[in-house]
Amino acid sequence: AQSVTQPDIHITVSEGASLELRCNYSYGATPYLFWYVQSPGQGLQLLLKYFSGDTLVQGIKGFEAEFKRSQSSFNLRKPSVHWSDAAEYFCAVAVSGAGSYQLTFGKGTKLSVIP
């Protein structure tokens, strides 16, 4: 069965520092991978997605992620964190089952930013 692991429950970084959030997946077929962000009181917003092609994908808000098939990873990065990036981040893999294309999510990583 498919699964997504986000090993870090909570990360704290200083504003202006670089950021890397880890994501590992387990899925038998070619994965369709997503990163979502959830800010307090708001719905999930898509940051970026990977389906095929270039393994380094660019997203919104200055985020990028790199797909590494050999490591089954899809880590999210940002070179310089802003205070407004404080939120919870979810990695997800799209799987097909019983006629649907549901998302399987990791448990999330909460990001705190120190001014």
Add this chain to the structure above:
Amino acid sequence: GAGVSQSPSNKVTEKGKDVELRCDPISGHTALYWYRQRLGQGLEFLIYFQGNSAPDKSGLPSDRFSAERTGESVSTLTIQRTQQEDSAVYLCASSFWGSGLAARQYFGPGTRLTVL
């Protein structure tokens, strides 16, 4: 344009009562999903609609949970005889069907359910 909307935003109920949660998807989106997010957990898939049929109900945790959808619009998730473990944020998402696994799901703000 309008996104996915859900109501109510918050619902507090007593154990044993029934609750209905509503989702209004983006107009034209044929696919609709319900997810549940319990405290400290990722989102769990509950049910999927294609139009008004539900080909995938594999995530519904028990027969107390049911959902319906009117045409390609509003969906209602009903939880009967609520239990404290049902306390969670219930999220709805919609997407175009044609993109398959690549389809972007647009999420609503969720309904926070608290069962006392």
